[in-house]
Amino acid sequence: MRRRRVDPAAGARAGALPEAIAALSRSLPSGPSPEIFRRAKFDRPEATSALWQLLFRVLSPLPAGNALASIALEVQARLVKSALCSQGYPRLALAQLPEDGSQGSRELLLALSWLLARGPVPEQMLAQTRVPLGDEMTVCQCEALASLGPPAPHMEAEGPVDVRHVQWLMGKLRFRWRQLVSSQQEQCALLSKIHLYTRGCHSDQNLGHLSVTEAEMLRDPEGGQKVSGAGAAQNLDLAYPKGLHFSCTPGMGPRTFWNDLWLVPRLLPGDWAAPLDPGGASACSLLSPLRVLLRTLERESRRLEAVLAWRRAEPVFWQWMDTVLGTCTPEAPAAASQPTFLPWVPECGDGELELVVRELQTLEEELREAVERRRVAWEAKARGCGRGPEWSATRRASRETVEKELGALQRCWEQDSGPAPAHGPHRLVRREDGAAGDRDLRAAELIRTLRSQEACLEAVLRQLQGQCRQELARLAGALPGLIWILPPGR
Amino acid sequence: MSIVTVQLGQCGNQIGFEVFDALLSDSHSSQGLCCKRENEAYQASCKERFFSEEENGVPIARAVLVDMEPKVINQTLSKAAQSGRWKYGQHACFCQKQGSGNNWAYGYSVHGPRHEESIMNLIRKEVEKCDSFSGFFIIMSMAGGTGSGIGAFVTQNLQDQYSNSLKMNQIIWPYGTGEVIVQNYNSILTLSHLYRSSDALLVHENDAVHKICAKLMNIKQISFSDINQVLAHQLGSVFQPTYSAESSFHYRRNPLEGFKDPALYTSWLPVHAFNVWKTQRAFSKYEKSAVLVSNSQFLVKPLDMIVGKAWNMFASKAYIHQYTKFGIEEEDFLDSFTSLEQVVASYCNL
Numbered sequence A: 001m002r003r004r005r006v007d008p009a010a011g012a013r014a015g016a017l018p019e020a021i022a023a024l025s026r027s028l029p030s031g032p033s034p035e036i037f038r039r040a041k042f043d044r045p046e047a048t049s050a051l052w053q054l055l056f057r058v059l060s061p062l063p064a065g066n067a068l069a070s071i072a073l074e075v076q077a078r079l080v081k082s083a084l085c086s087q088g089y090p091r092l093a094l095a096q097l098p099e100d101g102s103q104g105s106r107e108l109l110l111a112l113s114w115l116l117a118r119g120p121v122p123e124q125m126l127a128q129t130r131v132p133l134g135d136e137m138t139v140c141q142c143e144a145l146a147s148l149g150p151p152a153p154h155m156e157a158e159g160p161v162d163v164r165h166v167q168w169l170m171g172k173l174r175f176r177w178r179q180l181v182s183s184q185q186e187q188c189a190l191l192s193k194i195h196l197y198t199r200g201c202h203s204d205q206n207l208g209h210l211s212v213t214e215a216e217m218l219r220d221p222e223g224g225q226k227v228s229g230a231g232a233a234q235n236l237d238l239a240y241p242k243g244l245h246f247s248c249t250p251g252m253g254p255r256t257f258w259n260d261l262w263l264v265p266r267l268l269p270g271d272w273a274a275p276l277d278p279g280g281a282s283a284c285s286l287l288s289p290l291r292v293l294l295r296t297l298e299r300e301s302r303r304l305e306a307v308l309a310w311r312r313a314e315p316v317f318w319q320w321m322d323t324v325l326g327t328c329t330p331e332a333p334a335a336a337s338q339p340t341f342l343p344w345v346p347e348c349g350d351g352e353l354e355l356v357v358r359e360l361q362t363l364e365e366e367l368r369e370a371v372e373r374r375r376v377a378w379e380a381k382a383r384g385c386g387r388g389p390e391w392s393a394t395r396r397a398s399r400e401t402v403e404k405e406l407g408a409l410q411r412c413w414e415q416d417s418g419p420a421p422a423h424g425p426h427r428l429v430r431r432e433d434g435a436a437g438d439r440d441l442r443a444a445e446l447i448r449t450l451r452s453q454e455a456c457l458e459a460v461l462r463q464l465q466g467q468c469r470q471e472l473a474r475l476a477g478a479l480p481g482l483i484w485i486l487p488p489g490r
Numbered sequence B: 001m002s003i004v005t006v007q008l009g010q011c012g013n014q015i016g017f018e019v020f021d022a023l024l025s026d027s028h029s030s031q032g033l034c035c036k037r038e039n040e041a042y043q044a045s046c047k048e049r050f051f052s053e054e055e056n057g058v059p060i061a062r063a064v065l066v067d068m069e070p071k072v073i074n075q076t077l078s079k080a081a082q083s084g085r086w087k088y089g090q091h092a093c094f095c096q097k098q099g100s101g102n103n104w105a106y107g108y109s110v111h112g113p114r115h116e117e118s119i120m121n122l123i124r125k126e127v128e129k130c131d132s133f134s135g136f137f138i139i140m141s142m143a144g145g146t147g148s149g150i151g152a153f154v155t156q157n158l159q160d161q162y163s164n165s166l167k168m169n170q171i172i173w174p175y176g177t178g179e180v181i182v183q184n185y186n187s188i189l190t191l192s193h194l195y196r197s198s199d200a201l202l203v204h205e206n207d208a209v210h211k212i213c214a215k216l217m218n219i220k221q222i223s224f225s226d227i228n229q230v231l232a233h234q235l236g237s238v239f240q241p242t243y244s245a246e247s248s249f250h251y252r253r254n255p256l257e258g259f260k261d262p263a264l265y266t267s268w269l270p271v272h273a274f275n276v277w278k279t280q281r282a283f284s285k286y287e288k289s290a291v292l293v294s295n296s297q298f299l300v301k302p303l304d305m306i307v308g309k310a311w312n313m314f315a316s317k318a319y320i321h322q323y324t325k326f327g328i329e330e331e332d333f334l335d336s337f338t339s340l341e342q343v344v345a346s347y348c349n350l
Helices: A016-027 A034-041 A045-059 A073-087 A105-118 A121-129 A142-146 A163-197 A212-219 A254-267 A281-327 A350-381 A388-417 A443-478 B009-027 B036-050 B070-083 B104-129 B146-161 B183-197 B206-216 B224-239 B297-315 B320-324 B330-348
Strands: A136-138 A425-427 B002-008 B063-067 B093-095 B133-141 B166-173 B200-205
Touching: A016 A034, A016 A121, A016 A281, A034 A045, A034 A105, A034 A281, A045 A073, A045 A105, A045 A121, A073 A105, A105 A281, A121 A281, A163 A212, A163 B133, A388 A443, B002 B009, B002 B036, B002 B104, B002 B146, B009 B036, B009 B063, B009 B070, B009 B133, B009 B146, B009 B166, B009 B224, B063 B070, B063 B104, B063 B146, B070 B093, B093 B104, B104 B146, B104 B183, B104 B320, B133 B146, B146 B166, B146 B183, B166 B183, B166 B206, B183 B200, B183 B297, B183 B330, B200 B206, B200 B224, B206 B224, B297 B330, B320 B330
Parallel strands: B002 B063, B002 B133, B063 B093, B133 B166, B166 B200
Antiparallel strands: A136 A425
16 A cells, blocks of 8 residues: 655644544544544454444445444445455455454554545545535536446456356346336426425525425424434435435325425415514424524534544644554565465574475476466466456457547537536426526436437447347357357347 | 236236235225234325325226226226225226237237227326336236237337336236137247246246135135136235335335245355345235245246147147238247247256
């Protein structure tokens, strides 16, 4: 692992380290106490489970909620290991740690600092748990493409892989994908309904209707206490925008929600966000959702301040991590040969000892060469079967081709569609009159752009499929008397 | 969470009625053997899944009824309305006068395209009524002409138009000694087409259900109604709301499921491929009941038999002209044989 450059002058005063770690801990969701970090430096076992959970929280793609807390530690540990591995974590020791949380806190601390060094983790976590006031979606594709990350290092399969297992996994993946798509469609339909029902309720004329957060706050102001934050909330079975949680009584289904929502516009006075007469009866019912929102925003501010404090105090942390790295034994490089273990020879005449040592070394050299020869011969035989240097070269070449083609497509789209839409999330607003501000994006235009991109991609797909078919036909033709029966296509 | 049922042909419509009836009477049963809140959650979930609400409170089945003859549909509609507890939608059925003559080709190539728009419109209306739509449940038989031919056609259309929704076809496997001479042709054509466009085929063999009626239930004169009720009971217990593994407050969203016994697994399938779905509430007056839905080699023998018989008939070109008359050529038959042989081979090579 590369050591990070630190400014030696920074953080010289005492107490700087605990402050730095405390800031880091406050800036991460459910961050462990500085004491845990200190114990981890000395590889104490009691710090292990807290670090597994923190790593899981950082690496997990799911938003926070009760569901996460109930996952067993072993499962969390396994997921952390596989996520780190797929991101290219270089140390083997992590993969060998036991999953029950009994040891390995120092290794986990190293893994955490590796993640912190690679990217702005606290900021990313903040962005994940932000409570969006409006209903949002992102238009640009950068986030989706960036989340793919650097290409994973090549993983050797542990043994022969049964293709039926792979097919079964593909089937499961396809099933989950379709469930995801239908959930998204459902979400869109529901959003549209909410926007329609709450027309005319918003004080901001430009918006005109409530978003889901706003509607839910009005519908259930007390329950709104549990909005986001440390997950005591439970999810409704419907799909809602990320970062949003509702309290829910068992047995309550979608029908109650619609009934309640239908009443909301009829209960409201015209201008719900306007200053209210504190003596008025309506004031009480409308102030509490605002109070709740305020509290949530205050919580977010505190996290932001913690992140800023962390950034200021960071160098101290890295100095300290250097010392942690120093206490570890250096790891042997992954693919190196085993270190030679010369047998222990009892003390006898020097000359004889020398002779024996030399003979053993020669023997070892010969064996190594023999193994090498055999391996090269086998790899030559197994060429094209998924292993060996030729195959990885082919794979690298095809990956480069794909990246080039993708780049060309994207450039072509950029030219066609005019100015690119701004990055980051946009608030969804439904308008009857079709008026839009300068910086607003029209859904119809975006849909048109996306459709043309889709058509482009489909054309490329058809072309590639045609090439595959030709190749298959060529292979089939080359073997006389062979009938190819293709699997039923989808 | 909602499922739209498409009932096709005589068989499909009769069974469909029994299934909805069984589901609703179970959900209203007073012998749930669980607490009140549990019961309410169960009822709400069941209702949302299979029925939609009307103003006067009578639940309307989320179903589309299709048949080429009016008799069975009318019977089905009136039986449902008579029960008073639920009914079918007024405009949820599509019906013609001619019938399909037990000819798959007629159902698939003639009725299908001719009535495609009307049928798909009905289905679309049902789907739009759902707040959260899970998928389709298509009930049909294999032996006849309407259920099998139009069923295959409709499933294909659903695959095109609703490619992200799940489709499960409930297929009734005919009696080995059934009355329809060309039932084997109809069966192989149905199976090969459904294999491509459906996500799951749930098979009930008439012979097997008949045995249940005779041996386990001791019914002397077994009628189709008895058979259908047993079937509906099985299907009902498969579809009723169950808990998902994580939360015990919410019933599972999508009921396409699995069941338990590790010894029966193939070498390449991990043990956690198996799912258990539990519920605290009793089903339909049985204190404890269990349903096993499995994808196993059970089907190889019957499938093989049907393919064999169909092949023998095909080899002597018996009745082929009835099919070629309506656009199903010999190549289509050969394609079907090939696909089904492949299926048999894959199952044998597990």
